[in-house]
Amino acid sequence: MTDKFTIVRLAVEGDKFELLVKPDPALEYKLGKRADISSILVSDEIYSDANKGSRASTEKLMKHFKTADPTEVAKQIMARGELHLTTDQRRKMVEEKRKQIVAYIHQSFVDPKTHVPHPILRIEAAMEQARVSIDPHKRAEDQAKDVVDALRAILPLKSEISKLIVRVPPQYAGQSYSVIKSTGELKGEEWLADGSLKVTIEMNAGLRGTFIDRLGSVTKGTAEVKEG
Numbered sequence: 492m493t494d495k496f497t498i499v500r501l502a503v504e505g506d507k508f509e510l511l512v513k514p515d516p517a518l519e520y521k522l523g524k525r526a527d528i529s530s531i532l533v534s535d536e537i538y539s540d541a542n543k544g545s546r547a548s549t550e551k552l553m554k555h556f557k558t559a560d561p562t563e564v565a566k567q568i569m570a571r572g573e574l575h576l577t578t579d580q581r582r583k584m585v586e587e588k589r590k591q592i593v594a595y596i597h598q599s600f601v602d603p604k605t606h607v608p609h610p611i612l613r614i615e616a617a618m619e620q621a622r623v624s625i626d627p628h629k630r631a632e633d634q635a636k637d638v639v640d641a642l643r644a645i646l647p648l649k650s651e652i653s654k655l656i657v658r659v660p661p662q663y664a665g666q667s668y669s670v671i672k673s674t675g676e677l678k679g680e681e682w683l684a685d686g687s688l689k690v691t692i693e694m695n696a697g698l699r700g701t702f703i704d705r706l707g708s709v710t711k712g713t714a715e716v717k718e719g
Contacts, residue, residue, distance in 0.1 A: 496533045498541050501572035503555045509541040510568050514577045521574050528566055535561040537568070576627070584627035591631035592638055593618070596648070599695045600639065603649040608697040617646040651696035654678070654719030661686030663710040670709055674702045691719055 497517065499510040511533040519525040529535075539547045552559045556567050576584065593615055597608050609617075621641045626634060639648055659667040664687060671677065675694025683689055694702060706714050 497575050497577060499568055499572045499574050501568045506547075506551050506555060507539055508547050508551075508555075508564070508568055508572070509538040510565055510572070511536070511538070511541050512569075512574070514580060517569075517574055518576070518580055520569060528562060528569065531569075532565060535565070537561055537564050581627055585625045588625050588627050588629075588631055588634070589615075589618070592625065592635055595631050595635050596639060596642075598697045598701070599635070599650060600648040601651045601696045603647050603651075606651060606696065607700075609646060609648075613646065614642075617642050620645055652693050653696045653699045654691065654693050655699070655702075656717050656719045657688075657690050657692060657706065658683075658715040659688045659690075659706075659710055660713050661688075663713065664688040666709050667706060667714065670702070670705050674698055674705075693719075 495513070496511050497514045499512055499517065501508045512531045513533060516525060516531040520528065520531045525531065537547045537552060539545045539551075549559045552564055556564045558564060593611060596614050597611055601608050618638065618641075621644075623638050623641050642648060657667075657671065664682075667688065671690055671692055675692045675698065677690060678693055679689075679691035681689045703716055706716065
């Protein structure tokens with residue numbers, strides 16, 4: 492593997508299939524940011540071992556992919572196979588995933604003593620101290636539980652739910668609804684006689700401040716928010 496090409500591997504019933512691809516375009520394709528598969532291929536050959544130059548047999552292609560067309564096979568390998576990241580790609584993806592996990596913890600957990608989220612820098616420092624390992628391929632939310640478990644010995648964390656009753660004036664009700672729905676779980680909804688919207692919403696306590704700020708921006712400070 493070099494900075495000019497990398498390998499995508501797929502194993503099916505003990506048979507191995509490999510593609511030679513351009514690293515950055517292939518990653519974009521894998522992430523759904525690029526649609527033209529021909530633009531990512533270094534070669535349209537389907538290999539059983541790319542390092543040795545061994546090509547996959549037509550028989551095995553037909554058996555596992557129901558076609559010997561290299562483009563169609565390549566699409567299936569890209570969809571189901573593992574893209575081997577370059578060192579630089581892995582570093583960037585790990586760093587991006589780390590930021591997502593930190594943001595998730597900041598939004599979802601609070602310090603049980605103060606009932607407010609820990610600062611971002613404190614969470615990052617605790618992760619460094621705990622030597623948390625980040626998987627660049629795994630969703631941030633799916634890794635967060637293990638990360639939180641690793642941090643608890645260093646950083647007190649509590650998942651706390653805030654219940655808020657919100658009333659929005661008629662002229663801002665429509666705009667505010669999407670903000671409300673995207674922040675937490677709607678527990679009650681009532682359209683009042685004057686056209687204003689009254690809702691009861693539950694959310695992670697760490698999101699409370701951000702939610703109030705967003706709602707205040709949309710409603711120009713006219714929304715009423717109180718604890719439920």
